[in-house]
Each structure stands twice: as structure tokens, then as C-alpha cells.
Amino acid sequence: MRETATATLPEAWGVLPAVLAVALVGVGLGLVVASVDRAVLAGRTRGAVLEPLREGARLLLEQRRTTLAPDRLLWRLGCVAVPVLALLSLAVVPVGGRTLWSTSADLVWFNAMEALLWAAIWLVGWGPNAFHALAGGYRFLAQGLAYELPLMFALVTVGVAAGSLRTTDVLAAQDGLWFVVTMPVAFAVFVASAAAFAFWGPFAAPTSADIAGGVTSELSGVDRLLVEAGRGVFLGATAAMAAALFLGGDSGPWLPGPLWQLLKTLAVVTALVWVGRRLPVLRPDRTVEVGWMVLVPLTLVQALVVAVLVLSGFYA
Amino acid sequence: MLTDLSGWVIATVAVLGLLSVASGVAVFVVDSMARATFALLGSFLAVAGVLLAFDLVYLAVVTALMMTIEMAIMAVFMVMFMMNPAGLMPMTMVHNPKGSAVVGAGAFVVLTVGIWTIDWPARRGQLPTDSTRQLGEAVMGSHMLVMLIVGIGLFATILAGTVLATARGRYDRFGADLAARRPDDPVPGGLPR
Numbered sequence: 105m106r107e108t109a110t111a112t113l114p115e116a117w118g119v120l121p122a123v124l125a126v127a128l129v130g131v132g133l134g135l136v137v138a139s140v141d142r143a144v145l146a147g148r149t150r151g152a153v154l155e156p157l158r159e160g161a162r163l164l165l166e167q168r169r170t171t172l173a174p175d176r177l178l179w180r181l182g183c184v185a186v187p188v189l190a191l192l193s194l195a196v197v198p199v200g201g202r203t204l205w206s207t208s209a210d211l212v213w214f215n216a217m218e219a220l221l222w223a224a225i226w227l228v229g230w231g232p233n234a235f236h237a238l239a240g241g242y243r244f245l246a247q248g249l250a251y252e253l254p255l256m257f258a259l260v261t262v263g264v265a266a267g268s269l270r271t272t273d274v275l276a277a278q279d280g281l282w283f284v285v286t287m288p289v290a291f292a293v294f295v296a297s298a299a300a301f302a303f304w305g306p307f308a309a310p311t312s313a314d315i316a317g318g319v320t321s322e323l324s325g326v327d328r329l330l331v332e333a334g335r336g337v338f339l340g341a342t343a344a345m346a347a348a349l350f351l352g353g354d355s356g357p358w359l360p361g362p363l364w365q366l367l368k369t370l371a372v373v374t375a376l377v378w379v380g381r382r383l384p385v386l387r388p389d390r391t392v393e394v395g396w397m398v399l400v401p402l403t404l405v406q407a408l409v410v411a412v413l414v415l416s417g418f419y420a
Numbered sequence: 421m422l423t424d425l426s427g428w429v430i431a432t433v434a435v436l437g438l439l440s441v442a443s444g445v446a447v448f449v450v451d452s453m454a455r456a457t458f459a460l461l462g463s464f465l466a467v468a469g470v471l472l473a474f475d476l477v478y479l480a481v482v483t484a485l486m487m488t489i490e491m492a493i494m495a496v497f498m499v500m501f502m503m504n505p506a507g508l509m510p511m512t513m514v515h516n517p518k519g520s521a522v523v524g525a526g527a528f529v530v531l532t533v534g535i536w537t538i539d540w541p542a543r544r545g546q547l548p549t550d551s552t553r554q555l556g557e558a559v560m561g562s563h564m565l566v567m568l569i570v571g572i573g574l575f576a577t578i579l580a581g582t583v584l585a586t587a588r589g590r591y592d593r594f595g596a597d598l599a600a601r602r603p604d605d606p607v608p609g610g611l612p613r
Contacts, residue, residue, distance in 0.1 A: 178454055208552035209478040216485035223461065223492045230454050245496055252489065269478070269552065393609030 112206045113199065126204045130191045133340025134333050136370065140377045141336075163329035171232045171322055179231020183327040185224035186334030193217035194341045196271050200362040201354050203271050210271040211259045214345060218255070218301050221338065222248040225303070225310070225319055228331060232322035240318020244303060244310035247388055250395035251307075255297035257403035258290040262349050265410050265419050271345075275353040277419060282352040286413060289406040291350040293399060295376065298342035302335050305380025312385045343372035432473045440466035451510040453498050461491040478552040 113122035138156035143149045196203050196210035207213065222244070229241020263269045265287065266277035274283075284291045300307035303319070311318040323331055347353060347368035354361030413419065425433075443463035447456045464487035471480035514520065548554040559567050593603035 175452065175454060178458060181458075207477040207481075208550050209481045212478060212481040212485060216481050216488065219485050219488040219492075223458075223488050226492060226495065227454075227458070242496065245492055249489075249493070389607050390610045393611045397611055 113202045113204045116202060122204055126194055126199060127191055129199050130194045130337045130341065131333075133194075133344060133369070133373075134190075134336035137336040137339045137343075137373055137377065138332075140374055141381070144377050144381050160329055160333070163325055163332075166325040168325040168327065169322070171234050174232045175230060178227045179327075182224045182227025182229075182231055183323070183330045186221060186228065186331050187337055188334075189217050189221045189224060190334045190338035190341055193221075193338065194344070197341055197344045198271055198275060198348050198353055198365070199344075200365070201272070201275065206270060206272055209269045211263050211269045211274075211349075215256060215259055218298070219252065221301060221334075222252075228323070229310070229319040234322045236316045236321045237319055239315045240310040240321065243315075243388060244319060247307070247309065247392060248301065250392045251297040251300040254293045254395060254399040254403045255301070257400070257407055258287075258294040258297070259349075261287050261290040261403070261407045261410050264407060264414060267414070267419075271348060274349055275355075278352045278355065281419075282350065282355075284350040286418070287350070287406055287410055289402055290410075291346065293403050293406075294350065295342070295346050295372065298346070299339070299376055299380060302339045302342070304335070304339060304376070306383040306386045308385050309388050339376060340369070340373060343376060344369045346372050429473050433470050436466045436469040436473065440464075440470070448513045451512060453511060454495060456513050457491050457495040457498065460494075461487060464488075464491070476551050478555055 113126065116122070117125065135153070135156060139152040142155050143152040146152070193214050195205040196207075196213050203210065205213075225244050225248075226241045229237045229239075229244065231237075262274055262283060265283060266274040268274065268277075277283075296307075299305055303310045309318075311320050315321070320328065320331060344365070347365060351368045351372070353368075354365040356364035356367075359367075440463045443459045443466060446459040447463070450456050450459060465484055468480045468484040468487070471483060590598060593605060594600045595604075
């Protein structure tokens, strides 16, 4: 069992600067996701950074639409919770090799934030008292259940190999070999399920056009900004986490560590956005069974393989 | 035990405890199933916060994780099984108010008297450096039999619940003589079966 003496970010920089830095990183990651998305959609990079900012400013100034007899409390709560939870999930994602919060259950924390995000999205669908939003919310709830277990097993696999649920220990355990080499299935499942928790790309059925935008159909103004920004931040946090858990984080030759991590995160973001935009939305009734019948056994076998490797001393 | 904790921790636990009780009360005060569900989730999250204040990170985070999933599923089923499935009709979580008040107050008195009068054992040994590891070793070691029985019991309950809840059985899916090669399901699901 490796014990690392890595200090957390607050220990290194002080609490307030560390929190601010991580929040800024989160917003930056969200902006990166939005910019890459804009570039992929438009097919050109010109204005890719400015356009999301302009759109954000427009949403800030836009007057809020409302619906008949909404559940205002839960609606607002859901909208605010989306970006807050996305930022909270960043607390255990290493920034420059250190995390804002280092506990013996980092991976479970990340998973818990995803679960809370899942519940928050249902609130966003529930709040407006509108049919399409509610249908999208229920869709997401049913789908999220099917994504949750494979995602958990992917995270468990990482924890088993590292012998710890601490993110910095996972980074240290990948000194010799990136985890993606021995656990490609867990990597793919982690990235795909995380995209699914942000109802991104082929998993966008909760917001798809057949239900007029679903969960997001009644959002306007600052509410829409919060949900869309939270979605971007969460996708970015996921990419950073995937880079840390499976791609060795900040390890790499020649370049300094943080730059490597940035490059890997950018690579995962680009892949997520590019692939997501090129795949059609999957129909839940034709795919949910795949999650239960194929992905769960696959991730279990992956965990078994890694557990056998651990017992044989492969990662030591 | 109290003497081991700093003033801040005691204050945090007190505030979170009050918050959890207040959210718990809110469950029976609000008039919508969604609000009741999320009030209950708020109560559980406050309890998770108490565990966090005790430095039991894994237990705290797992409580938050599991209760969130549970409450979200509960919201779906409770709303589905309500008189008004849209769930927006005013409702109440209180049934048999007098009886439940008596039972609730009785349970509260018994628990409170028990907690404050029992001669709790003093701590033996030291605080572990890593409570998560200690928990894992206990679950996979000395308490494995209990955990296995509980796990199988829970799993059997889930299966039994599903079997009781579903209206369709194998005869609906595979025909009266169970001879059909492919099940006749209303929603295909995705796999070629």
C-alpha cells in the first residue's frame, strides 16, 4: 500500500486561494467544453471562445420565462444545484497533482456528487410543472440508474488497483503504467457514463428534440445559464478526473506535470465533445438493457481481472 | 466521547442535527410528494454531514450517495403510486395522525431515555488513522458473515418486491407452454433476445 505525503491545495496555498483557484479551474473547464463544442459544431475555431461568453452574458440579461403554477422552490434549487455539484465534484480532482480535499474516500465523493446531480436534474424537470420537462426528468432518472452501476464498478476497479480511494494515491499508483492499459473497459465505461450523467451526445435523450428539449425545455435566462454551465463544468471535471484516474494524471516526459495534465484533459474533452456530437441520440428503449445486461457484467469482469492482477503483485 | 471533540465540531453536529430534524419534520408538513422526498433527502444529507464532522468520511459520503439514489427512486415510485400520478395535487404524508403521533412520541422518548441513561462503554484503543480502511477490514473480516447475510437478505427482498410488483410473468413472456423462443415484451429493451 503506497502512502503518499502529498499536501492538499489548502495546505499549500491557504484555504481561500485554493478554493478560488479550483472554482476558477472549474469555470475554465466549462468554458473549454463550450468552446470545443462550438468549434466542433461550426467547423471553425474563430469565435469559439467568445461565443459561449457572449451567449452567457445574453442569458444573464434575458428575462425569465415562467410557467403556470411551477414548484418554484424545487426548480430554483435544482438549477442552482447543477453547477454547485459540478464544482464540488472538482474538490477531489487533482489540480497540479494536488486536490482541494483529500480524504480516504475521494472516489466515492465524486460518485456521490454525480448521484446528487442526477437527482438535481430531476428537480429541474419537475419544477416547471410542464409535460415535456417532466418527461425528460423521468427519462433521466430511469437512464441514470442504468448508468450508475457500471460507473461505480469502473471507479471500484481504479480503487482496487490503487489500493486506495484517494485520488492522489491513484496518481502515485500509476507511476509505472497508466491504468488505461490494464483497465480499458473501465476507462471507456467511466467516460461514457460520465457523459451520460451530463446527458451528453448519444445519451441526450432527456433533452432530445422528440420531447421539445425535455428537462431544459422550460429553462430561460439565468436558470438556463446555470444548468448549461453546470453541464459544461461537469463534463470538464469528468475529463480531468478521467485523465487523472486512467491516463496517469500529470506524468509524462519533458513537459512539466500540470501541462501534461492539461493536455490529457483537453484530449479527453475534445474526444468527448467530438464523438458526442457525431453520434445520434440513442433511444433509451433500445439501449437501456445494454447497460444492465452487457456493461454491468463487463465492468465486473474488468474488476475481477484487475483484482487478480493486484493479487499477483502486478501493480506493486 | 464528547470531550474528545472540539467546540466547533460539537457546534456543527448540533446545527446539522437540528437541520436533519427540521427537514424530517418538513416531510410531514409539505403538501407535495416531490417536496417531501427532497426534504427527507435534506435530512439524510444533514446526517451525512454529522458523520463527516466525526471524520467518518467514507460512511458520510456513502450515506449521501445511497440516500440520494434511494430518494430519487422513491420519488418516482411514490409519485407513480399516488392517486394523482402527476403528484402536484396537494397531499399529506400523515395517515392516522393520532396513532402515528403516539407511536412517534413513544419511540422518541424510548430512544432519548436509552441514549442518555445507558452506560456507554469507553473507547478501547486509539482512533484509526484511516477509518475507511478499518471499516473495510471489519466488513470483509470479522463482520463478513453478518454483511453476507444482510446482503443476500436485501437482494432477496429486491427480487421478491420486483416479482410481486410486476404484472407480467414468464407465461406472458414465453406463452402458455413456455415454448416461445423470444420473449414477447412490450418494450424491446435493446438486446436481440
